[in-house]
Amino acid sequence: MYNNNNRYNNTNKQHGNNINNSNNITIKITGGGINPQMNGRDFTNFIFKKTRYNLHNWQVPPQNQQLQGQFYQFYGEVNSKNIAQQLCSFSGMLKYNNINPPLRFEQVQNSNTNTNAINSFSSNTTSGAGKVLNEFVMQRYNPTAKMLNLSNYIQDPVLQTTGLLNNTTKLTLGLLKIVDLLQKNNGIIIETLDLSGNGFKDLSPIKDLPLIIPNLVNLSLSNNMISRSALFGIHWKNKFKKMRELILINNPMCSSPSFQNDLMSAFPKLILLDSQIIRDETKVNTLYNILPGTTPVEAGKLKQFFFESEDISSYTTQFLGNFFKLWDDQMNRNQLISLYQQESQFSISVDSSIPPASIETSDQHPNFNVYNNLNRNLNKLPMSSSQNTKNNRIARLYKGNIDIGTAFNQLPSVKHFLIEDPTNYSIQNVKYSSINGMVISIHGYFEENGDPLDKASMPKSSGGNTKRSGRYNSYSHGTSIKYGKKSFDRTICLIPGDNGIPIIVSDLLNIRSHVSAAWNYETPKPITPPSSASSTNMNTAMPAQNEILIANTPQEKEQLCLKVQQYTKLNQQWAIMLCEQSNWNYELAIRGFNSSVGNIPPTAYQ
Amino acid sequence: MNINQDSVEDKNTGFIDLCVKKILLHLDETNNNTKLEEFNNFFIQDLQNLKIVYNTVPYNDSVKFITDWYSRGPATSHSLESFDYHVIPGLGNVVVSISCKCKFDESGNDKMGNNVNSNTNVNNNKRPLYGSAFGVSIQLVLDGNKLIQQKSLNNVIMALNYCIVYKPTDSLVVV
DSSP: OOOOTTTTOOOOSTTOSOOOOTTOEEEEEESTTOSTTSOHHHHHHHHHHHHSOOOEEEEOOOTTOOOBTTBOEEEEEESOHHHHHHHHTTTTTOOGGGOSSOOEEEEETTTHHHHTHHHHHHSOOSSHHHHHHHHHHHHHEETTTTEEEOTTGGGOGGGGGGTOTTOHHHHHHHHHHHHHHIIIIIOOOOSEEEOTTSOOSSSGGGTTHHHHSTTOOEEEOTTSOOOOTHHHHHHHTTTOTTOOEEEOOSSGGGGSTTHHHHHHHHOTTOOEETTEEOSOHHHHHHHTBOOTTOOGGGOSOOOSEEESSHHHHHHHHHHHHHHHHHHHSGGGGGGGGGGEEEEEEEEEEEEOOOOOTTSSSBOSSOOOGGGTTTBOOTTTSOTTSOHHHHHHHHHTSEEHHHHHHHHHHTSOEEEEOTTTOGGGOEEEEEEEGGGTEEEEEEEEEEEEEEOOSOOTTSOOOGGGOTTSOSTTTOOHHHHOOOOOEEEEEEEEEEEOOGGGOOEEEEEEEEEEEOBOOSSOOOOOOOOOOOSSSOOOOSOTTSOOTTSOSBOOSHHHHHHHHHHHHHHHOBOHHHHHHHHHHTTTBHHHHHHHHHHHGGGSOGGGBO | OOTGGGHHHHHHHHHHHHHHHHHHHHHTOOSOHHHHHHHHHHBOSOTTTOEEEETTEEESOHHHHHHHHHHSSSOEEEEEEEEEEEEOTTTOEEEEEEEEEEEEEOSSBOTTSOBTTTTSSTTOSSOOOEEEEEEEEEEEEEEHHHHHHHSSOTTOEEEEEEEEEEOOTTOSOBO
16 A cells, blocks of 8 residues: 655645545546656646546655556545545546556545554554654753754664554654644744664655754754765755755765765755865855845845835825725725826736745635736737737726726725735835825735626626537636735825825736735834935834833733824823724734724814 | 827837836846946936835945845846836826746856855856746836937936845745
């Protein structure tokens, strides 16, 4: 049978291969093209493309699989018996890579006995083998050094009782599962791991280590029997981002002429190999840190906001809060039209590219069809193209508040989360001196939740086209509209208008696939931009460091309320109300105030 | 929308498209002094009005920005995914919004051609090995009048905001 060595296969939620469900039905697939070297992801994608059914917890046949007849067996799971039956109906109908014979699908009875072999003990750490392993790992863990010493565990008599000492692969997987659980549940941190003297011939028992301890800094695999240094490149290339030191002495591969080169290729940030310095650490850290004004140790400090000066920071956040509040209220979105004038312009461009699947939250199947007739992505509308394309360049640029209002009604109902989830929004804002205004760029996400008010220009769904039917003639994927989350970049040029109401001169909205943000959210504090450009502070709404941002005790609440009053000038009753609505979170309270300042009655102020 | 009324402006729009692509290409330049000088000439030399924000770090000096850009980090490859622009009436300024992907060279070479593996023969070739894509959003304000008049990019970039909006987890580059 097969072992479940892709238990930790990937972290991509969209294509998760780790779906644990006791009702899962295992499907065995045999046929041409299935072999231990195949790409399991490609194969399951092929199955999905042809059958529209996803296989989970799939398993590429291992090298040493006992062949039954002529072909290797690929195993995967589906969620229900019904899907399993549907999938089996494709048996004999599909050829993978056009190789004969066609694929055969069969349901496997009593599937859970093997797939959850590791879980059977590891998920229960209070009794049986799971308990023994748990105690063993904790005994070998040194919290001060953040080190886990798993050297020579295959000969440790403590593990005798698990009955797994004769099955190193299972034992290793079990230990890794325990490590995974301890990190998640007990918060243990491992930076150094010693796996020496365990008789590993290759990396297959521990190839998922980067998924379990991705931040490993030091690793020892000395005194094993690893014969090929190229394996590190095959399994672990670029996987350990922080790996600094490797100890691999007393392995057959050490005598290979390509040993050091293979290791340097596999670990581009490796500094020490068998206690020898192989790279200049300062050079490495400098090379891969692209943020100016930061030292290599501060890498990963992309900030969330930039405002050219203090006066425009509070104005901007307040303006955007109000703007998106009205934008999200589809029935009242047209109230925003008063901000646009006869010469104002608005357009939408869609960046339909797919972000890398390695990003944990990234939509790999975005649907932008609702924007098809509004999309002015000039990269897709080149001047050299047809007259129709040129016309679209002009027609999809909305000028004047009447046209802009029409365009607003053609956009779906959406919800932005500036108040509920401020960490996912980034703003840059500079003064635009030629017009005495400013340019605001905001990056973030919204959730589509309903059709546009004006459905006339929505792309026609081909679902109703009775002339096209059947599996091969249906083009419904092309125009079907699905709503979901989208990321966006919006560039707004503002100039001052009468009575302090700003005028939007230009409004460029770029919509792209939903993906988690790159910037790093830190608790609000004054951010002082580096010396050039402007030396003013960012946002008056941001309290100083070490001040109370989230209040729990009555004393803290009192202080927080005073601080909110100080900023908002609200009277006590309204300030308490605001704090309560914001769960006594200063940041949320100030943002809430900024976004609804227009609706607060004058009597609410001190 | 009256298409005829816009036909004069229409003649120049193709040129603006080219300029956007040219600016992206210059971001990918490596150690070539002529090209760097050319890129520096794109920016207006009025330091009071020049606004450059690179990943929330402000510059008001294009030389400093370009020096930092070329002396820091590995070589890049920007691919344009979408862009759109508006010409501000009256002023003739062009506000551009660009969405692109940026991949970094992970071969160990920096933009000057120095390799962190220089003591060995690992990856010492100059061929870049690009990693996973970062998402980049760029906003530009260009002096449209000058751009059309001189048909070149000299002294036209009034503002540049370069912001990484998403990052892959499997890249060597950290932001």
